[in-house]
Amino acid sequence: MKRNNIIKSILFVSTIVLGVSCTNLEEEVLDGVVINNTAGGTVNTASLLISAYNGLRGFQDQDKMFALDEMSTDALVGPTRGGDWDDNAKWRQLHTHTWAPDNNEIRNAWNSLLSQVYNCNLVVENGTASEVVQARFLRAFYYYNVVDLYGQAPYREAGSSLEADPKVWTRQEATAFVISELEAVVGSLPARVAGDASIANKDAAHFLLAKLYLNKGVFNAADAAGPYVFDAADMTKVVSHVDAISSSLAADYWDNFKPDNNTSPEILFSSKNLRGGAGGGVQSRWRMGMHYNQTPDGWNGFATVAEYYNKFSPNDRRIKNSDPAIIAAFGNNVGFQVGQMYKPGGLIPLKDRNGNPLIYTAALTLITGGATLETAGIRSQKYIPDAANLGTPENDYELMRYSDALLMKAEAVLRGGAGSVGTIMTAIAARSGQAASPATLDGVYLERSKELWYEGWRRNDMIRFGKFLAARELKPYVSDKRYALFPIPADALFNANLKQNPGY
Numbered sequence: 001m002k003r004n005n006i007i008k009s010i011l012f013v014s015t016i017v018l019g020v021s022c023t024n025l026e027e028e029v030l031d032g033v034v035i036n037n038t039a040g041g042t043v044n045t046a047s048l049l050i051s052a053y054n055g056l057r058g059f060q061d062q063d064k065m066f067a068l069d070e071m072s073t074d075a076l077v078g079p080t081r082g083g084d085w086d087d088n089a090k091w092r093q094l095h096t097h098t099w100a101p102d103n104n105e106i107r108n109a110w111n112s113l114l115s116q117v118y119n120c121n122l123v124v125e126n127g128t129a130s131e132v133v134q135a136r137f138l139r140a141f142y143y144y145n146v147v148d149l150y151g152q153a154p155y156r157e158a159g160s161s162l163e164a165d166p167k168v169w170t171r172q173e174a175t176a177f178v179i180s181e182l183e184a185v186v187g188s189l190p191a192r193v194a195g196d197a198s199i200a201n202k203d204a205a206h207f208l209l210a211k212l213y214l215n216k217g218v219f220n221a222a223d224a225a226g227p228y229v230f231d232a233a234d235m236t237k238v239v240s241h242v243d244a245i246s247s248s249l250a251a252d253y254w255d256n257f258k259p260d261n262n263t264s265p266e267i268l269f270s271s272k273n274l275r276g277g278a279g280g281g282v283q284s285r286w287r288m289g290m291h292y293n294q295t296p297d298g299w300n301g302f303a304t305v306a307e308y309y310n311k312f313s314p315n316d317r318r319i320k321n322s323d324p325a326i327i328a329a330f331g332n333n334v335g336f337q338v339g340q341m342y343k344p345g346g347l348i349p350l351k352d353r354n355g356n357p358l359i360y361t362a363a364l365t366l367i368t369g370g371a372t373l374e375t376a377g378i379r380s381q382k383y384i385p386d387a388a389n390l391g392t393p394e395n396d397y398e399l400m401r402y403s404d405a406l407l408m409k410a411e412a413v414l415r416g417g418a419g420s421v422g423t424i425m426t427a428i429a430a431r432s433g434q435a436a437s438p439a440t441l442d443g444v445y446l447e448r449s450k451e452l453w454y455e456g457w458r459r460n461d462m463i464r465f466g467k468f469l470a471a472r473e474l475k476p477y478v479s480d481k482r483y484a485l486f487p488i489p490a491d492a493l494f495n496a497n498l499k500q501n502p503g504y
Contacts, residue, residue, distance in 0.1 A: 045127035048119045052138045053198070055116035056271035057280025059456065060397045062288040062302065064109040066456060068149055068486060071095050073458040074472045075308045075449075078301060079377065080367045085301050092366050097469075097479040100487065101504055107489035109149065113142045125158055133188045137200040140181045141208060141399075147174045148215070148460055151224055151485040151501055168497040175212065175219040182209050192246070195262050197270045198396060203245045204269035207400045210241040210408050218464050224501075225481035226466055235417030242409040243419075247402040253432050254321050254334070256401060259386040259394040268400040275386060275394035282383060282397045283390060285454070286334075289379035291358055293351065295330050295344050296390045303377025306362040307473040309336055311449055317432040318450060321384070329387045337379045338362060366474060382454045403428050403451055411444045441465070 059065050070076040071094040078091025085091065093099040099106060120139035123131050146153045153174040154166040169177060182205050192201040212219075217230040250256055250266040259275070261267065273279030283296075290298020312319050319335035326334055331342035331350070341350045341358045350358040352374040364377040386393030410424045425436040425443065428451055437443035437450075445465050448457070462468035469479040482503025492498060 043122055043126040045123045045131050049123050049127065049131050049135060052116050052119040052123065052135060053271075054278075055112065055119065055142070056138075056399065057397075058112040058116075059399060060271060060273075060280035060282045060284065062281070062284040063105055064112050065145060065149075067091070067094055067105045068109050069456045069459045070454055071302075072097065072483075073462055073468070074305055075453060075458050077303055077305055077364065077366070077377070077474055079303060079364060081300060081376075082369050082373050091302075096366070096475050097483040099483075101490040101500070106486050107491065109486075110146075110489050110492060113146050113149075114154065116142045117146075121156070121158075129188075133185045134200040136181050136185045137189060137205055137208075140178045143174060143178050144208060144212065147171055147178065147219060149486050150488060152488070152498070154495060154498060165495045165497050168495070168499075171224075172220050175216060179209065179212050179216075182212070192268065194265075196272070197262070197267045197398075198272035201269070203247060204400055206241040206244045207268050207405050210238045210405060210412075213237040213241065214408050214412060215460065215464060223481065225469065225484040228464070228466075230415040232416035232418075235412040235415045236419070237417075238412035239409050239417045239419040242405045242412075245402065245405055247405075249403060249406075249427060249431065251431065253318050254323075254384060256398055257334075257383040257395065259384065259388070261398065262396050266402040267396070267398045268402060268405070270396040270398050270400075272396050273393060275389045276392050279392055280397060282395050283385075283393060285383045286381040286385045286390075289337075289377070290381070291341065291350070291374060291379075292353065293358065294332070294341060296385050298379075300374055302380075303364055304336055304380050305473050306364065306378065308449070308453075309338070309362065309378050311446065312336075313434060316434055316450065318453070326384065330385060334381045334384050337381070364474070380454060398455070401452075401455070404448075404455070404457065407444055407448050407451065410439065411441065414439070414441050414444065 067078075071078055071091060077095045078085060080086040080089075080092065088104075090103050090105055093103055094105065117139055120135040120142065123135035124139065127135060143153055151171045153169045155169055156166045186202055186205040186209070189200055189202045189205055192203045193199055197204070213234045216234045217228040221228050245268065247268060248265050250264045255261060255264045256266055262270070271280055273282055286296055287298040288302045289300070290296065291300050292298065309319075314320070320333045321335050322333040327346040329344055331344045331346050338360045341360065342348060343350055352358045356371070358375065360375055360377065360379055361372065362378055363372075368376045383395050386395055388394070406424045406428065409419065410421045413419045413421050421439045425439050425447060428447060429436045437447040445461065448461050452458070459468065463484060469481060469483060471477050480503060482501065485501045487501050487504040488498055493500060
């Protein structure tokens with residue numbers, strides 16, 4: 001009975017405070033957290049802060065924020081395969097820019113982000129100094145994603161009546177708030193702990209500030225679809241925040257994605273996973289596209305669009321890690337997979353469920369069937385599977401990476417910021433055996449597509465470079481400008497202060 005009352009209380013308060021639907025919030029409630037702000041009850045801020053950190057695991061799954069950030073782009077597609085993976089067409093809607101306010105992933109991402117804002121708010125209002133500074137950083141991160149995806153953000157001033165509708169920031173107001181919060185706390189955050197980037201730290205705050213200043217011209221634009229003006233002073237801020245980060249590139253690109261990737265000096269902020277213990281859905285990164293008969297076995301779902309794959313050289317280590325230990329354990333390279341698949345050891349060819357050779361092809365349609373049902377589409381594994389535990393692996397999920405910061409700096413300089421691109425382009429490409437992309441805006445855009453594939457930044461990049469709405473392989477038309485933002489979920493609009501985004 002106690003647990004039921006706590007859950008009901010948290011769901012009710014979350015809905016009133018943030019103006020969001022209560023759908024799918026129950027799984028984020030922790031036992032033993034008693035919340036009663038209006039009646040002098042106890043707020044267990046330590047547990048709430050843990051819950052706010054655990055909320056980062058929502059980025060590890062193949063749905064919600066990941067689907068909005070990647071499947072809406074030229075990179076990732078979720079084809080319907082016979083009777084599988086249709087899900088009321090929600091994946092195809094994301095890829096073809098035909099979504100509406102009732103799309104489940106748009107709603108679930110909104111709920112996931114804002115439920116964690118609520119947890120952070122309770123810590124900010126009631127926690128110790130150390131808890132508060134961490135919660136303010138986490139809240140800024142969650143709000144950044146709300147601003148980026150939805151263009152407005154509900155908020156409630158401390159002490160305001162829970163019976164009143166939350167107020168709503170415009171995109172410009174929310175951007176200013178998040179920047180001010182990060183600038184206020186960056187000096188109080190601890191230095192990044194070697195071997196554990198899962199704790200809020202100075203480097204992560206500098207990274208997020210650089211991301212905000214880089215996108216400020218987008219977030220402050222009169223029209224979300226552009227045109228955008230990038231102020232030179234903002235671009236110089238990007239450079240200064242990147243320069244303030246204390247980090248270095250890992251010797252090997254895949255050091256950032258192996259089971260013990262916590263040792264990489266390049267990861268600035270992560271969501272922590274423990275082998276056989278607490279963790280999130282990082283296994284989706286090697287299961288969402290893999291065939292049922294592969295090792296690790298997969299869900300035969302998502303695929304990489306061929307025109308995106310063709311941006312890479314075939315020998316780019318970022319998409320083809322064929323180290324002997326990987327071939328021995330899994331049979332195939334980690335990265336993008338196309339062609340004949342093999343059993344562990346890499347010698348015995350695999351077959352599909354009908355006994356045909358399992359040969360992945362680049363050719364793909366949004367609805368597949370027949371002989372190509374199990375083979376259409378290039379597949380991907382962004383993380384090296386943890387052979388010791390494929391279901392609850394040790395791989396931490398990286399949320400911020402130094403190579404991204406360096407590419408932000410290069411872009412900011414090319415957009416008028418003070419500083420020099422220097423050796424950034426060479427250093428990033430060289431470790432994967434590639435020639436550097438040109439030190440131009442087009443070169444940075446290309447390198448970001450190759451360096452940061454499936455890390456949740458593709459939509460953000462495409463919008464900033466003015467390419468998100470353009471026609472592409474499986475979307476042969478220019479999208480309406482309303483798709484530069486996602487709609488406010490239909491069941492969040494009971495808050496009278498929230499207004500649906502233009503065009504929906």
